[in-house]
Each structure stands twice: as C-alpha cells, then as structure tokens.
Amino acid sequence: MYQYTDFDRQFVQQRAAQFRDQLERWQAGKLHEDEFRPLRLQNGWYVQRYAPMLRVAVPYGELSSKQLRVLARIAREYDEPEVEVYKNALKTQGKLGTQKLPTHYAHFSTRQNVQFNWIPLSKSADVMDLLxxxxxxxIQTSGNCIRNITSDERAGIAIDEVADPRPFAEIMRQWSTLHPEFAFLPRKFKIAITGATEDRAATGWHDVGLHVVKNDAGEIGFRVQVGGGMGRTPIIGTVLREFLPWNQIMNYLEAVIRVYNRYGRRDNIYKARIKILVKAEGQRYIDDVEAEYKQIVEHDGGPHTITQAEYDRVAASFVPPTLATRVLQSAxxxxxxxxxxxxxxxxxxxWLARNVAPHKNPALRAVTLSFKRLHQAPGDAxxxxxxTIATLADRFSAGEARVTHDQNVVLPWVHAEDLHALWLNAREAGFASANVRLLTDMIACPGGDFCALANARSIPIAEAITERYQDLDELDDLGEIDLHISGCINSCGHHHSGHIGILGVDKDGKEWYQVTxxxxxxxxxxxTPQAGKVVGPSFSAAEVPDVIEAVLGTYRDARNAGETFIDTLRRVGIDPFKASANGARFKVEVAA
Known part of the structure; x- marks a missing residue:
C-alpha cells in the first residue's frame, strides 16, 4: 500500500479542520446554504433522498485493516438517522417494502469508493476527523473535478501485468488533488488505469482510460483512450495514442483536460461530459490535444514530466509487505x-475455482470475499x-484489503497454504459464496431506496433475482454472466456494460425497468467493450425475474458445449432472446 508522508497526513488533517470550520459557520448562520453546498460537496457530502450521504475516497481501492476498523466504527456509531422522520418517510412511501432499514452500513461502490447513507450533517466534522x-x-469524491482514480484490484500482484500501475495512479492523485486549473471542469472527470493485459478496470468506459503497454523495443508506455462514459449517451473511449512514453503521461493528461476545460459544454449538463466533446469534434479535438501537448513540452519545458527519481520515490511506497516469518512447506x-x-x-x-486467483508470487494467492448474498444489498457491509474483513486481512493478508470494481473485497497477500483456513473463517462470516463472476455476483447501485436521482429501486430487483438463483449447481451450469443494475440513466450500476443490464425508468410516476x-x-x-441493446419495452418490477429466467432459458437451449452466455448471444444474435423476454411479459400478464 501507499505509505502516507508527513505532508500527506498534514494535508488531510488540515482539510478536515477546514471542513469543521465551514460546518460550524453554516450551523451558526454565518455561511449561506448556497455557499456551504459546494464546500461540502468538495469533501464528499451529498444530501440525498432522505439523508446526507458521505462518499469516502479509496484511491485505487486499497484499504488497510486500520482504515477498515475506522470505517466500521463510523458505520456503527454515525450511520443512522438523526430523527425518526427518515424511517417514517421510507415506511409511508413503501420504498423498502419488507426490507430491513439498512442503517449502520457502508457501501462499496463500482468506483472503489466507500459510501455511507445515513450520517447526519451535524456529525459530519467528527466523521471527517476520524477518517x-x-x-x-x-476530497474530490464529488464536484466537477478529477474524481477518485480507479485501477485493477490485482494491481502489483497480477500474473498478466506489464507494470504495476499504482505508482502512476498515485502520481496522478497527487497532481490532480485541488488542481487550481481543473477544480471547476464542465463536468465530473473519471480516470481508470490498468497495468495488466486483461482490462479489469473497464478503462474504455472512462473519461480517460490508461493501459500500460510495451512497444516493440520493450519500452513501457501508455495506450490512451479519451471520451468514454455511460449515462444517457454510452460511448467507448477513442484511442488518442497507442503508445505514449510513461514519463510524458502527466503532460499529456494536462493537454487532454485543458482542451476539455476550454471547449466542454457548460450550458447543458447532459452534454457537458468530455465524451460529448470528443464525439462532436472528432479529429479536431485530437489535433487540439496534440497541439496543446506540443506547447506544454516544447514551449513550457514539460513541467509535469515524471523523472526517474520521482517515479522511484513513489514506487518505493508500493513494495510488497513483510509477510509473517514462518517455515513454509513446499509448493x-x-x-x-x-x-x-x-x-x-x-x-x-x-470456492478455490471461483474466488481464488493466481499471484505474481507463486507462494501467494489473491482471494475474493463475496459481498453478494441474500437479504443484503450488493456491496453492503x-x-x-x-x-471481520479487517481481522481476516490482519491474519491472512498482511493487513491489506482491496475494494473491487464489482463491489467485492480482495485479500491480495494470502499464503496458498492458508487458503483452507481462510475459507473456514470466511464461510463463518458469510463471505465465502463461490459465486464470483456468476449471475448472483451482480453489480447494483443503491437506487431509489436512497438516491435522489434514481427513477426506480435497484435493491429489490437484485434481491428477487438472487433469491431465485440460490442453487450453486444451477449457477455453475449457467457459467460466467455479468448482471448490472442501475436505478437511473446516470448508470452508477454500469448497466450498459452488463451481459444483462437492468435500468430503472419512470413511467407516469411508476417504477419500470428496461433490459439490455x-x-x-x-x-x-x-x-471488446460495448453497450448492450434494449430488448423491448420496459417491464414492471414483478416481471423482471421472469424476463431474466426466460433469457437464460434461451441461452440454455441455444448454447454449444462450453459456450458462455455472451458468446452464445453474439453467435445467435439478440432476436431469440428479445422474443423470450417479451414472451415472459405476456405470461405474467395472463397469470395476473
């Protein structure tokens, strides 16, 4: 893990003190609500449907056991409604149905952040001090700025890795934090980076996606994609450079974002993302970036060129941890x-087959703890x-855990000979479901149960599908399937990139769902990354599980031996699946 310097610690502590002062001035009426709102947003404090929501940054997904225990304390002591009005609002509007009110929870998001949904603003400064x-x-988990930089949860340990992307991610984090020129971009800006041959960071779907590569000479550099994103207009990023020398990445990012900041739409929130600019301008945008980059390097002297000494300084914080000394048995x-x-x-x-991945160190393994189970929202803890995660990390993973893009947790430093003992402990804690990459290992946003932007609930849909597919034999038979659920078009559940995507929509004030x-x-x-296609008119919540079952039935009937769902779909086309989905709607209507 990255080891914070004295400067880093002082910076974070001063920021917390600054926020406390802002909060107290707002409470005293000395700071108007319109003045306080951007200040709290810059520190990750939203006001959602029923209560404030805090988004905590977890750079490239890494958490220490000490940090996990503080998050646990925050969940237990602070994540609850300040008054009963919140509970009453949920009950009277029927938003949670029979579901237990999920207070005292943290939520792992698809962007490797941790969120809390019920912390009162009156206690927010105390929470920031604890953090x-x-x-x-x-910092910068909200607002029109460069957000938390995400990466592959196996960064630094993956067997298919060209180079560890974490030092670059950390250099980018330090550069982008409170960057004066990029503090008020046309819209939020998201960067993902991976150093592996397999893209486990979904880089093509980001405003900037960076892939560490080697050229024919064996030199390290970056493949740079710009202008990806989901939302109302799903677009895969355009490749601007197939190979950019590694030491120039900061200068090039400066050019990419500066041109966006100059020409990005500020008159229309739906057209403000960089993907719209890249799509609209095409080659002109690329030419402008190259011209800006040339100006930065040749005229300004390349002020953000990463020197070898700077890279070495940051990379030194990512050395493998010191593992417990003991006599290891033979492989x-x-x-x-x-x-x-x-x-x-x-x-x-x-569990060995599904949840355990090989490691760069042949004596170690990377183990996924599944946070997808019945009666608990995906990604909640x-x-x-x-x-318990902290205890498992201390005992089995050198005190480190990582949040994944798929809303699970990985222990990255597990001795192979400890796998059975870890499994026994994880099973007792409820984290050992062998469903990683299977249907019930779904992604889902908090949806209308919490989010003010959502058109429909995600959690009950996830629950209904999970309840129907509890048989691991059946899940294994279906094989690897990505199911993603979003409560609105903002796509926090990444429905566009799911083999099966579910999107909540509003029709006449009622909840409906599109299936892609x-x-x-x-x-x-x-x-290759691509957006799913809608299979038909929207479905009611009651119809969705039957629609999914019908789609999977078509897959079973059409697949060849050993063929995955996505491969079958691409081979036979979408029409048979579309017909079965709409047929399921007819059966539900007849039964009703």
Missing part, C-alpha cells in the same frame, strides 16, 4: 493438501462485517 486519523478523506505439499481438502468438500473446491443484452466492460470474458 483523517487513518489518512482517509472525501507440492501445499497443492496436495488443497486437493485433499477439495476432494473432501465440494464447497471448498468451488455493516460495522461488524467491516471489522450484450454489453461488455472490456474484460477477458466479455471482450
């Missing part, structure tokens, strides 16, 4: 032990569960 005590904050003995445990217990065998098929995030399983 600062473990080098955490909400052959470890493999034999694991095979024996797997032969004795099919659940452990499934209560205070006790956060403490064939999306891809760019991973090895999904192939």
């Amino acid at each position: 600062a005590s473990v080098n955490m904050h909400g 052959e003995q470890t493999d034999a032990d694991l095979r024996r445990f797997a032969d004795d217990d099919v659940q452990f065998a499934r 209560d205070g006790n569960q956060l403490d 098929l064939g999306g891809s995030d760019g991973s090895l399983l999904s192939g």
Whole structure:
C-alpha cells in the first residue's frame, strides 16, 4: 500500500479542520446554504433522498485493516438517522417494502469508493476527523473535478501485468488533488488505469482510460483512450495514442483536460461530459490535444514530466509487505493438501475455482470475499462485517484489503497454504459464496431506496433475482454472466456494460425497468467493450425475474458445449432472446 508522508497526513488533517470550520459557520448562520453546498460537496457530502450521504475516497481501492476498523466504527456509531422522520418517510412511501432499514452500513461502490447513507450533517466534522486519523478523506469524491482514480484490484500482484500501475495512479492523485486549473471542469472527470493485459478496470468506459503497454523495443508506455462514459449517451473511449512514453503521461493528461476545460459544454449538463466533446469534434479535438501537448513540452519545458527519481520515490511506497516469518512447506505439499481438502468438500473446491486467483508470487494467492448474498444489498457491509474483513486481512493478508470494481473485497497477500483456513473463517462470516463472476455476483447501485436521482429501486430487483438463483449447481451450469443494475440513466450500476443490464425508468410516476443484452466492460470474458441493446419495452418490477429466467432459458437451449452466455448471444444474435423476454411479459400478464 501507499505509505502516507508527513505532508500527506498534514494535508488531510488540515482539510478536515477546514471542513469543521465551514460546518460550524453554516450551523451558526454565518455561511449561506448556497455557499456551504459546494464546500461540502468538495469533501464528499451529498444530501440525498432522505439523508446526507458521505462518499469516502479509496484511491485505487486499497484499504488497510486500520482504515477498515475506522470505517466500521463510523458505520456503527454515525450511520443512522438523526430523527425518526427518515424511517417514517421510507415506511409511508413503501420504498423498502419488507426490507430491513439498512442503517449502520457502508457501501462499496463500482468506483472503489466507500459510501455511507445515513450520517447526519451535524456529525459530519467528527466523521471527517476520524477518517483523517487513518489518512482517509472525501476530497474530490464529488464536484466537477478529477474524481477518485480507479485501477485493477490485482494491481502489483497480477500474473498478466506489464507494470504495476499504482505508482502512476498515485502520481496522478497527487497532481490532480485541488488542481487550481481543473477544480471547476464542465463536468465530473473519471480516470481508470490498468497495468495488466486483461482490462479489469473497464478503462474504455472512462473519461480517460490508461493501459500500460510495451512497444516493440520493450519500452513501457501508455495506450490512451479519451471520451468514454455511460449515462444517457454510452460511448467507448477513442484511442488518442497507442503508445505514449510513461514519463510524458502527466503532460499529456494536462493537454487532454485543458482542451476539455476550454471547449466542454457548460450550458447543458447532459452534454457537458468530455465524451460529448470528443464525439462532436472528432479529429479536431485530437489535433487540439496534440497541439496543446506540443506547447506544454516544447514551449513550457514539460513541467509535469515524471523523472526517474520521482517515479522511484513513489514506487518505493508500493513494495510488497513483510509477510509473517514462518517455515513454509513446499509448493507440492501445499497443492496436495488443497486437493485433499477439495476432494473432501465440494464447497471448498468451488470456492478455490471461483474466488481464488493466481499471484505474481507463486507462494501467494489473491482471494475474493463475496459481498453478494441474500437479504443484503450488493456491496453492503455493516460495522461488524467491516471489522471481520479487517481481522481476516490482519491474519491472512498482511493487513491489506482491496475494494473491487464489482463491489467485492480482495485479500491480495494470502499464503496458498492458508487458503483452507481462510475459507473456514470466511464461510463463518458469510463471505465465502463461490459465486464470483456468476449471475448472483451482480453489480447494483443503491437506487431509489436512497438516491435522489434514481427513477426506480435497484435493491429489490437484485434481491428477487438472487433469491431465485440460490442453487450453486444451477449457477455453475449457467457459467460466467455479468448482471448490472442501475436505478437511473446516470448508470452508477454500469448497466450498459452488463451481459444483462437492468435500468430503472419512470413511467407516469411508476417504477419500470428496461433490459439490455450484450454489453461488455472490456474484460477477458466479455471482450471488446460495448453497450448492450434494449430488448423491448420496459417491464414492471414483478416481471423482471421472469424476463431474466426466460433469457437464460434461451441461452440454455441455444448454447454449444462450453459456450458462455455472451458468446452464445453474439453467435445467435439478440432476436431469440428479445422474443423470450417479451414472451415472459405476456405470461405474467395472463397469470395476473
């Protein structure tokens, strides 16, 4: 993990103190609401449908056990309504149905942040002080600025990695934090970076997507994509450079964002993202970026060129952790032990196959703890569960965990010989579902249960599908499927990139859902990133599980041996799936 310097710590603590002063002045009436709003947003404090929501930055997804325990404390002590009006509002409007009010929870988002949905603003400064005590904050998790930079959860440990992207991500974080020129961009700006051959960071769907590559000479550089994004207009980023020398990436980013800042739409919030500018201007935008980059390098002297000394300074904070000293058994003995445990217990065998990934260090593994289970929203973890993750990280993963793009948690430093012991502990805690990359390992935003922007609820839809597909034999038979759910067109649940996408829409004040098929995030399983296609008119909440079942039935009937859902869909086309989805609607209407 990145080790904070004295300057870093002082910066975060001063920011927390500054926020406390702003809060107190607002409470005293010395700061108008219109003045306080942008200040709280710059520190991650939104006011949502029923209560404030805090978004905590987790740069490139890394969390220490100490940080997890502070997040657990915040969940237990601060994440609850200040008054009963919140609970009453939920109950009277029927927004949660029979679902337990999910207070005292943290939520892992698709952008590797952690969110809390019920912390009163009156206690917000206390929470910021707690976060600062473990080098955490909400800086630039909101606002029209460069947001939290995301990466592959296996960064630095992946066997398919060209180079560790975390030092570059950290240099970008330091450069972009409170950048005076880019503090008020036309719209929010998101960067993702990966150093692996497989794109596990969905880089094509970001405002800027960076992929570490090697050229024919073996030199390290970046493939640069610009102008990706979801929302109302899903677009895959355009490649501006197939290869940019690594030391020039900051100068080039300066050019990319400066041209956007100069010409991006500020008159229309729906057309303000960089994807609209790149799509509208095409080659002209690319030419302007290249001209700006030339000006920065040749006229200004390349002020953001990364020197080898600077790279080495930052990279030194990402050395592998010191693992517990002990006498390790041979790899052959470890493999034999694991095979024996797997032969004795099919659940452990499934977990090994689904939740355990190879590691750059052959003695270690990366293990995914699943946060997708019945009666708990995808990506949610209560205070006790956060403490349990911290304990597992301390015991099995050198005190480190990582939030994933798929709303799970990875332990990146697990000894292979500890896998069975970890599984026993994870199973007891409820984190050992062997469903990673299967249908129930779905992505879902908080939706209308919390978000003021949402048109429909996501959580009950996720719950209904999860409840229907509890049989692991059936899930294994269906194979790897990306199911993504968004409560509105803003696409926080990334429905566009799901093999199956579900989008909440509003029709005459009622909740309906569009279903899309064939999306891809760019991973090895999904192939080239692309947006899914709508299969028909929107469906009611009651119809959605039957629609999904009908679509999967078509897949079962049409697939070849060993063929995945997405491969079958691409081979036979969308029409048979569209017909089965609309047929399911007819059956529900007849039954009703």
